Amino acid sequence: MNRHRLEANLEQLCADLVSYAEKKRIAVPNPVPGEAARLSKVLYLAHSTSTANFLAICTNGRVLSKAQLAASGQLTLRANSAEVTLGTADAVFFYLAPFRYPATSAGLLFAHTLEEDRRHDGVATPFDSGGLVHIFTRHDPAESPRQFLSRHQLPIPDHRDYLGRSLSVLFHSPADYLDGKEPRWPGPIGLTGGDQRRWTHEVRIPSQVWVRTGHLQAVFAPTALVADSEVERLLSWCESQGVDLITFDTPGNSGFETLQRECLDYIRRKLQ
């Protein structure tokens, strides 16, 4: 999708937000107030995954799209998967939020500067695109998930303008977005069902994202993963480069909960 189309989508979505606010008699502050504006500009890009996939990232030195992983025989890409249905299989996925992909055990945060670097080929949506296939309900079921996605794909990093506006208009407080609390108003997009991923901004970068770059902000991993030599190498590199390293113990079956909490605490410390 060319950038003009993405920019037109963004313009339309911002206009829809204003119309929605007028209908609901919600104030639309102009300019976007401080906390919402700041948070939307600097919020990190989060990618979390299983232990085995995290080890593969450490070994490869990059996060690969599912299509790339399938091409190298590292996973099976089903014809009826959400990514194949939507045409997003050759993308690396990030949330502009704390880690929210379910049941993951380790993750990476990248700085917002990654979006500047990939503005020519990356895209964003103001929701988790995979949810369109299995989880969310759309107003118009006659419109295919792929068409719906196409209308809501936004340019990076400009999609953060819409994020800033929606934080100030739809949410009780910008912090609620980080905490995963329901927005006060659902907004103009018209999705229902699912969880907080329904309003979490997603960024997709084609093909691969290299890890050992100046964009890497922090690595989150259970302490036990240092048992693996490739993880140890990445963590040592982080130490030497001043990249934040957040390690934690995961008592019992609390791995994902701990990962989420550590990530949220980190973002609050750094950005709020």
Add this chain to the structure above:
Amino acid sequence: MRTPWNLDDLEVIGYANVLTESTLPSIVPPVFRLKADHTRAFLPPFSISEGFLWNATEVPVTELEELRDASEITLFHSAFPAQGDYELWVDQAFEYHYQPSGDARQALSRIAAESIGNAEAALARGDIEEADRLSGVAISADSRRVEPLAIKAAIRRMKKDANAEHLMAKLAARALDEGSFALLVGGYCRMTQAKSAPVMHQLPAQSAMCGMAALSVN
């Protein structure tokens, strides 16, 4: 708050992770499904209390299959009943165990202790690679133990990998102060030096290790 589910109505169908040999053994969070409706499954985060599963993320079976294909979760060939106050863990042979929590933790503590002992023995006989591998098993079994981090730090020092040595100290810092960790690492280094320089007597190193053994934390 989401609906809590009675564990009597659930069965375990897998776990919410995919592990590799280098990260075993490990406790893993179960993936549950309803016994009466196999299309409804539940993923972490959740809590288990008084026989109920609370705040789990419900996913359709189609998403489970996608997560499995994407190497995000592991699904078993057959299901078994969920139990309260049980832990699911995977041993070094990729065999899974579903046991009362106390028994599971005891089994993992035993593996950690045995691996530390064997790593120290390997270090003492100069088998650095084996000592490194066994200390990894100990960290996987019980990441609260600091001895395996100290063994790895000693090996990294021998290999002149200052970054990795510093990393081990940082990982241990949540449980042991810098000075005590340095003493522990020094003890392990002397142990390996005793092997490479036969004129040195091994007893001082072992004596230092005895002093440090009490520093492992819970």
